[in-house]
Structure formats: C-alpha cells, structure tokens
Amino acid sequence: MNTLLSINNLTVAVGSKMLVNQVSFDVPPGKIVAIAGGSGSGKTTIGLSILRLLSPSLRIEQGKIIFEGKDLLGFSKEDMRQCRGARIGMIFQEPLSAFDPLFTIGQQMDEVLEAHTKLSKQERFKKILETLSEVELPDPKRAYKSFPHQLSGGMRQRAMVAQAIVGGPSLVIADEPTSSLDVTLQVKIMELFRRLRQKNISILLIAHDLGMISRVADEIMVLRQGEIVEKGLTMQVINQPRHEYTRALLEAFQ
Amino acid sequence: MTKVINSNSRTQMAFASFRRNRMAMVCFWALIVLYGVAIFADFICPYAYKDEDRNYSYCPPTAVEFLDHGRWACPFVYKHVLTFDAIHRRIYKIDPTQKYPLCFLKGGRFCTVEAPGRLYLWGADARGRDLFSRIWYGARISLSIGLLGVAISFILGLLIGGIAGYYGGWIDNVLMHLCEMFMMIPGFYLMLALRAAVPENFNSVQVYLSVIIILALIGWASLARVIRGMTLSLRERDYVLAAKTLGVPDFVIIIRHILPQTISYSMATLMLTVSSYILAEAGLSVVGLGIQDPIPSWGNLLSDAMEIVPVIFAPWILLPGLFIFIAVMSFNVVGDGLRDAFDPMFREGES
Amino acid sequence: MSVLQIQNVFKSFGSLRAVEDVSIILQQGDNLAIVGESGCGKTTLAKMIMGITKPDAGFIKAEAHSLQMVFQDPNSSLDPLWNVRGILKEALWRNRILSALELQEKMEQMLVAVGLSAQILNRFPHEFSGGERQRIAIARALLANPKILVLDEAVSALDTLVQKQIIDLLKKLKQDFNLTYIFISHNLRLVRNFSDKIIVMYKGKIVEQGQVQTVLQFPVHPYTQQLLQAAFYTNL
Numbered sequence: 001m002n003t004l005l006s007i008n009n010l011t012v013a014v015g016s017k018m019l020v021n022q023v024s025f026d027v028p029p030g031k032i033v034a035i036a037g038g039s040g041s042g043k044t045t046i047g048l049s050i051l052r053l054l055s056p057s058l059r060i061e062q063g064k065i066i067f068e069g070k071d072l073l074g075f076s077k078e079d080m081r082q083c084r085g086a087r088i089g090m091i092f093q094e095p096l097s098a099f100d101p102l103f104t105i106g107q108q109m110d111e112v113l114e115a116h117t118k119l120s121k122q123e124r125f126k127k128i129l130e131t132l133s134e135v136e137l138p139d140p141k142r143a144y145k146s147f148p149h150q151l152s153g154g155m156r157q158r159a160m161v162a163q164a165i166v167g168g169p170s171l172v173i174a175d176e177p178t179s180s181l182d183v184t185l186q187v188k189i190m191e192l193f194r195r196l197r198q199k200n201i202s203i204l205l206i207a208h209d210l211g212m213i214s215r216v217a218d219e220i221m222v223l224r225q226g227e228i229v230e231k232g233l234t235m236q237v238i239n240q241p242r243h244e245y246t247r248a249l250l251e252a253f254q
Numbered sequence: 255m256t257k258v259i260n261s262n263s264r265t266q267m268a269f270a271s272f273r274r275n276r277m278a279m280v281c282f283w284a285l286i287v288l289y290g291v292a293i294f295a296d297f298i299c300p301y302a303y304k305d306e307d308r309n310y311s312y313c314p315p316t317a318v319e320f321l322d323h324g325r326w327a328c329p330f331v332y333k334h335v336l337t338f339d340a341i342h343r344r345i346y347k348i349d350p351t352q353k354y355p356l357c358f359l360k361g362g363r364f365c366t367v368e369a370p371g372r373l374y375l376w377g378a379d380a381r382g383r384d385l386f387s388r389i390w391y392g393a394r395i396s397l398s399i400g401l402l403g404v405a406i407s408f409i410l411g412l413l414i415g416g417i418a419g420y421y422g423g424w425i426d427n428v429l430m431h432l433c434e435m436f437m438m439i440p441g442f443y444l445m446l447a448l449r450a451a452v453p454e455n456f457n458s459v460q461v462y463l464s465v466i467i468i469l470a471l472i473g474w475a476s477l478a479r480v481i482r483g484m485t486l487s488l489r490e491r492d493y494v495l496a497a498k499t500l501g502v503p504d505f506v507i508i509i510r511h512i513l514p515q516t517i518s519y520s521m522a523t524l525m526l527t528v529s530s531y532i533l534a535e536a537g538l539s540v541v542g543l544g545i546q547d548p549i550p551s552w553g554n555l556l557s558d559a560m561e562i563v564p565v566i567f568a569p570w571i572l573l574p575g576l577f578i579f580i581a582v583m584s585f586n587v588v589g590d591g592l593r594d595a596f597d598p599m600f601r602e603g604e605s
Numbered sequence: 606m607s608v609l610q611i612q613n614v615f616k617s618f619g620s621l622r623a624v625e626d627v628s629i630i631l632q633q634g635d636n637l638a639i640v641g642e643s644g645c646g647k648t649t650l651a652k653m654i655m656g657i658t659k660p661d662a663g664f665i666k667a668e669a670h671s672l673q674m675v676f677q678d679p680n681s682s683l684d685p686l687w688n689v690r691g692i693l694k695e696a697l698w699r700n701r702i703l704s705a706l707e708l709q710e711k712m713e714q715m716l717v718a719v720g721l722s723a724q725i726l727n728r729f730p731h732e733f734s735g736g737e738r739q740r741i742a743i744a745r746a747l748l749a750n751p752k753i754l755v756l757d758e759a760v761s762a763l764d765t766l767v768q769k770q771i772i773d774l775l776k777k778l779k780q781d782f783n784l785t786y787i788f789i790s791h792n793l794r795l796v797r798n799f800s801d802k803i804i805v806m807y808k809g810k811i812v813e814q815g816q817v818q819t820v821l822q823f824p825v826h827p828y829t830q831q832l833l834q835a836a837f838y839t840n841l
Contacts, residue, residue, distance in 0.1 A: 038764035038765070038766060038767075039735070039764055153643070182642035182643055182791060183642065183791055183792070183793075183832065183835035183836055183838075184642065184831055184832065184835045186835065186838075187834070187835045187838045190838070208764055208765060209765070210765065210841070211794070211837075211838075211839035211841055212838065212839060214839050214840040214841050215838050215839050215840050234840065235840070238840060238841060248766060249765060249766060250841065251769070252765045252766050252768065252769040253765065253794065253839075253841050263686065263688070263729050264685055264686055264729065264731065265686070491681050491684075492676040492677075492678060492681045492682040493681065493682055493683055493684040493692075495655075495657060495674075495676070496674070496676070496682060496695075496742075496745065496746075497695060498657065499655055499656070499657070499672070499673060499674060499749075500673075500695055500696055500698050500699070500749055501670070501698050501699050502695060502698050511684055514686050515686065
C-alpha cells in the first residue's frame with residue numbers, strides 16, 4: 001500500500017466557525033509526518049477527527065479520512081472502537097490526565113490487549129513487558145506494577161508511548177507529546193519515535209516546536225488558523241520556505 | 255489584535271448562562287413570586303393572620319361567584335351556614351339568599367368582603383382563620399428565617415474558612431477542629447438542644463431571632479470547610495503572589511482576591527442551605543418548638559394537620575406543605591443552576 | 606553597582622535539598638539567565654529572591670521594593686474576576702496617594718509602552734490571548750517601578766512566534782526603563798538571543814556560570830553540555 005493514511009479536504013466546524021478548513025495530506029507507512037502550528041491552528045482537532053473523538057459540538061462538514069484503504073468517517077462506533085488502540089494509537093500531552101490514577105500501568109496496558117487481542121494472560125504479560133523495555137523503561141517489571149503518579153514525568157511519557165503501541169498499531173498520533181517535559185527528556189522521546197519509525201510504525205506528530213520537529217520528521221505541514229500554508233519534505237520546508245508564515249516561524253527560532 | 259467581544263466579567267457570563275437554563279429561571283421566578291406576595295401580604299391578603307370567626311370553623315373554600323341567577327354580576331360570595339349531619343360531621347350549606355359582594359381596595363387590602371360574610375379562598379382552619387392569609391403571612395416568617403439564617407452562616411463561614419485556609423498552620427488546625435465539633439452533632443438534635451436553651455419567657459420576636467441564630471449555628475461549619483478548601487488552593491495562585499510582592503496586606507488580599515472567587519461557587523451551596531433552613535424551621539414549628547401560634551409559619555400551620563380527622567374532612571390545611579415543597583424545590587433548582595452556570599466545564603460555546 | 610546580592614543561600618524541604626550554597630551578585634543593567642530543568646532549584650531560588658520564601662541559611666540583599674516578577678502561566682497570573690484597570694491599579698498600591706487622573710495616565714502610558722491599546726482598561730483577562738496577558742502582567746510589574754525584573758519562564762507557555770514578540774518587547778523595555786533582568790528558563794535558544802550572563806543549575810547547585818556566548822560555545826560541565834545538545838537538537 002502506498003499511503004497509510006490519506007486525509008482529503010477535511011473540514012471541521014463549531015457553530016459558524018471553521019476550525020479546520022479543507023485540509024489534505026498523506027502519511028506514508030513508516031514515516032514521521034509533522035503538523036506544526038500554534039495554539040488555535042486546529043492541529044489537535046485534526047488528530048481528534050481521525051480518531052473520531054471530537055466533542056459533540058464539533059461537526060465534520062466534509063472530507064474523507066482513508067486509513068488502510070477504508071474511510072474512517074464511515075465506520076460505526078464499534079468499528080472505531082476496534083480501530084483505536086489496535087490500528088491507531090494516540091499519545092497525549094499530559095500523561096497524568098491520560099492515565100487513570102487508580103490503576104497501575106500494567107493493568108491499563110493489559111486492558112488494551114484484552115480488548116483487542118485473543119492472547120492469554122501470560123502472553124499479554126510477556127508482551128507488555130516487551131513493550132515496556134522497548135520504550136527503554138529501566139525496570140519494566142517495576143513499571144508494570146507502578147501507579148502513574150509513582151513514575152517521573154519522563155517515565156510516564158514513555159509509559160504512554162508503550163500503551164499506545166502495545167496493541168500493535170501501524171499509526172501513532174502524538175499530540176504535543178513532549179511539551180510538558182524537560183528538554184533533555186524531549187530528546188529521548190524523539191529518539192524513541194525514530195526507533196518506532198524503524199519498525200515501520202508511522203507517526204503523525206502534532207507540535208508547535210518547529211526546531212524539535214525538524215530533527216525527526218520526514219515531512220512537515222505548517223498549519224495556520226485551520227489551513228495548511230505549506231507542506232513538503234522537511235529539508236525543503238526548512239531551507240526553502242515559500243509562505244511568509246513559515247518564514248516568520250523559522251525566524252523566530254534563530 | 256484583541257477579539258471584539260462584549261466586555262463581560264466572568265460573573266456576567268455566568269448569569270447569562272443561568273438565564274439560558276429554563277428550569278432554573280422558572281424556579282427563580284417562582285421564588286420572586288413567593289417573596290413578593292409575602293412582602294405585600296398586608297395588601298394582597300383579605301384578612302390579618304389573627305382574624306378569626308368561630309362560626310366558620312373548617313369552612314371549605316368559598317367559591318367566588320360571577321353569575322347571579324344566570325346574569326353577570328360583581329363578584330360575590332354566598333353565605334355559608336354551618337350544619338351538622340347525622341354523625342356530627344361538619345357540613346357547610348350555601349345560603350343563596352345572602353350575598354356578600356367583594357369590596358376592592360378597602361381598608362388597605364386588595365379585596366375583602368363585608369362582615370359578617372367571609373371570603374375563604376383556600377378554606378379556613380379550626381378557628382375560622384383564613385388559610386390563604388395565614389399562608390402568606392406565614393411565608394414572611396418561613397422565607398425570611400431561611401434567608402437571615404443563611405446570611406449569618408455565610409458571614410461566619412466566609413470569615414472562618416477564609417482565615418483558616420489563608421494562614422494555615424495552627425490557626426487552621428484550631429478553626430477546623432471547631433468546625434468538626436459542630437459538624438459532628440446531628441443537625442436536628444443540635445437544633446433541639448439549642449432550642450431548649452432558649453428561655454421560656456421569650457416573646458415572639460425573641461423566639462424568631464433565636465431560631466435564626468440556632469439555624470445559623472448548625473449550618474456554618476460545612477460552608478466554612480468548603481471555603482477553607484477553596485482558599486487553600488486559591489492562595490497559591492500567581493495573582494495572589496503578585497499582590498503580595500506589590501505590598502498588598504494579607505487581609506486585603508483575602509477580601510479582594512480570594513473571597514470573591516469563593517462567593518461564586520458558594521452561592522450554589524447557599525441556595526441549598528436556605529432550603530434546608532426552611533425545612534429545619536418547619537420541623538421545629540411542627541413540633542411546637544418554633545414560632546408559636548397565633549403568628550403563622552408554614553411549619554406551625556402544618557402542625558394543625560397532624561391529626562387524621564381534620565385532614566380527611568378539611569384537606570386544605572395541608573396546603574402549607576405544598577408551599578414548603580415549592581420553596582425548597584425552587585431553591586434547590588436555582589442552586590443547581592447557579593453551580594452549573596459558574597462551573598467552567600458546563601458553559602457552552604467555550605473552546 | 607550591585608543591585609542584588611545572594612550570599613551562600615541554602616533551602617531544604619524536609620530531606621530534599623532544593624538550593625545548596627548559591628551565591629550570585631547582580632549588577633545594574635545585567636541580563637542574567639538562570640537555566641536548569643525541573644527540580645534544579647531555580648523556582649525555589651526565584652521565590653527566595655522575591656522574598657516569598659525565606660532561606661534556611663545565607664542572606665539575600667537588595668534595595669527594598671526594587672524587585673518585581675512576571676510569572677509563567679498567563680492564565681493564572683491575572684485575577685480573572687478583575688478588569689485590567691483593577692489589575693494595574695493594584696501595582697500602584699504603594700503609591701495610592703496619586704490622584705485618579707494621575708493613576709489613569711500612568712496606566713495608559715504603561716499599556717502603550719508594552720504594545721497594547723490604552724482603551725483596554727475596562728476589559729477582562731479572558732478576553733485576551735496568552736501573549737497579550739503576559740504584556741498586561743509585564744505592565745503591572747513595571748508600574749511598581751522596579752529596578753530588577755524576575756522573569757520566571759515568562760514566555761515558556763507561549764507560541765514560538767509570540768515568544769519572539771515578547772522577547773523583543775522585553776529588550777526594548779530594558780533600555781527604556783533601565784532595568785536589570787533575571788531570566789529563568791530551560792530554553793537555551795531563547796537565552797542565547799536574550800541574556801548576557803548565564804548560570805546553570807543542577808540539583809540545587811550552580812554548576813557553571815559566565816558570559817552567555819562563552820558558556821554556550823565552550824561548555825565545561827557535562828550537564829551544560831547535555832542541555833546544549835538537547836536545546837539545539839534541531840536541523841534548523
């Protein structure tokens with residue numbers, strides 16, 4: 001298959017305001033595609049639209065979201081539920097609010113596997129430990145038994161990546177995955193994303209830090225007020241920006 | 255640069271949101287009507303609360319007639335005559351020969367009838383006193399006690415909760431232990447105990463004030479705890495720190511930065527507390543420990559309805575219960591509506 | 606001329622040593638950056654400099670009322686129930702004796718100085734964007750007539766484009782008002798374009814200090830090197 005995810009003319013509105021306006025882009029398999037934009041640009045809305053997790057007051061006016069050859073907008077609730085976690089994983093900005101504080105990391109990851117696979121309890125345990133060491137958590141067994149608040153910020157974020165990939169998805173949507181972390185940890189998470197890419201998992205990286213994005217992304221889209229103002233291979237967008245907004249963003253980094 | 259919106263404070267936005275809540279607005283207007291009629295009871299009610307006529311004991315509601323033998327006439331009431339049937343039950347027969355026309359705007363009241371006629375819109379009690387009038391005069395007591403009690407609880411709760419939360423340490427410890435002492439004792443029993451401490455020879459005004467103070471004392475503690483909790487988190491906000499660095503004294507910070515934030519959230523609790531105070535006063539009065547006869551309160555009006563015989567034959571004496579229900583329900587719904595209006599997550603149209 | 610003297614300051618919270626033996630001398634006109642990641646003690650140090658917390662040992666000397674602070678989160682640094690007029694007037698608390706006309710003038714002048722319209726006095730914080738709110742916070746701090754402005758991650762919560770605007774504003778204000786800055790940040794890219802001196806903190810201690818250009822080009826301590834690597838982990 002040529003493209004893993006293909007978004008065509010996606011338009012999302014709330015009331016009479018357009019949050020996302022005729023956005024189209026592709027995510028090839030095994031690549032990191034970044035959406036760069038400030039707050040209010042609509043980038044989070046795109047991520048939530050793909051997973052069909054928009055709040056009820058938002059409407060998808062038009063567009064197609066073709067994932068693995070099928071239009072997600074035509075999926076039933078049950079189909080979407082099966083898709084999330086198993087085919088598409090999601091990473092949020094604030095790991096504390098994404099994990100349930102009453103359950104251990106292991107229990108929450110087990111939930112994902114139980115819902116989407118037919119593995120036995122032992123097999124699930126093994127897979128979770130494997131995934132936890134893949135994200136380079138120093139003591140996977142201990143992480144399995146830990147509650148979210150017992151882990152440091154960086155470890156929690158890694159645990160969140162683990163939870164997103166344990167179901168074996170081919171696409172991971174990461175919305176500001178490192179904004180709440182220290183710089184040194186940000187680098188480590190980005191390196192983690194690179195390793196995921198090597199395993200042929202695609203990542204849709206939604207962030208505002210153009211500097212960080214430029215290091216890991218293969219393709220970049222610049223989003224402004226719901227519209228794509230520039231799109232292309234990373235090196236091209238960075239070295240030969242065509243739109244003035246992109247240029248302004250790049251200047252702000254110098 | 256700046257979005258052009260109406261310059262609304264958060265309070266104004268919250269009230270706008272409240273106005274969109276239909277149920278809450280209905281109840282709000284119901285309360286306005288209740289308080290309004292209570293305030294103007296002297297004008298609206300046909301009789302003073304003490305005005306009795308034993309000839310009309312347990313008289314049913316007297317219908318206001320508009321047709322006199324098929325012809326339109328000024329509204330009037332027929333004379334009702336008390337008779338006893340075979341088993342000594344009271345029956346009121348209408349005497350169509352005697353008509354008492356309604357007089358409007360006489361003697362400072364909106365509408366009355368000339369003596370010896372009686373106008374009983376909602377029936378009479380055992381002593382022939384008009385229930386309609388007594389209910390509205392009673393509203394004055396029941397509704398005002400709730401409000402005044404809450405006002406005192408509120409001030410106590412704000413001060414004690416605010417000081418405990420802001421300063422922390424031993425002040426917080428002492429004040430919260432005090433709160434716990436009050437909260438430990440079940441409200442109803444505390445109320446009875448405090449009422450027993452009130453001297454026997456207090457006149458009605460003094461009893462009224464005592465009941466208010468008693469209610470305030472049973473309710474302030476939970477409010478204080480809620481405010482203390484809010485203050486604990488509010489005092490860490492950056493704008494509080496900024497005020498400190500600008501040299502603003504602590505007391506001013508508490509009054510101008512912290513308490514206003516707590517007021518918007520505690521308004522909802524206040525409404526719910528008013529309704530519980532109305533019920534508490536009714537409870538006290540029903541058992542005869544609250545406001546005493548002849549001054550009516552919804553509670554002591556209901557004490558007349560505590561025997562089954564009058565209730566079966568004069569069911570209208572249960573009406574005060576309906577009013578208690580309406581008042582309590584309305585305060586609860588308005589309280590919920592206020593809480594929803596001030597809760598940022600409930601407001602629509604916010605991104 | 607030194608405007609701030611921090612001498613051998615220590616602060617612990619239970620068994621956690623938040624600040625250990627920190628000494629800094631700040632000269633008039635300096636633009637000092639204090640960098641480090643979470644847990645390095647820079648927030649505790651900022652609170653001690655502002656007088657909000659007291660050090661366990663050592664002392665901090667500065668002229669009375671010469672310090673003001675701009676906080677990180679534009680959402681919580683302005684009281685949401687107050688309008689801009691009230692917020693700015695609070696800054697003039699120590700100068701309450703000014704007449705209403707003088708107050709109005711001062712507030713309007715300051716709003717213009719930070720790049721906002723003078724007409725916004727009746728508006729409320731929620732009507733403004735993050736960058737605009739930070740400008741209001743800066744205006745509030747400056748109205749108190751400080752010599753030193755402590756900027757505690759003051760642009761970290763803003764978008765990159767807005768960050769640049771606020772940094773440019775701060776540069777201009779430093780000249781206009783003859784200020785001294787303490788710029789606390791974890792973002793070395795910003796520091797490189799903004800500050801002259803730098804102090805690197807790690808686990809409560811100062812591990813490196815000096816001129817920004819020198820330290821960023823020739824970092825000595827391994828933690829500084831790590832920070833640099835992370836900050837410039839980019840292809841730009």
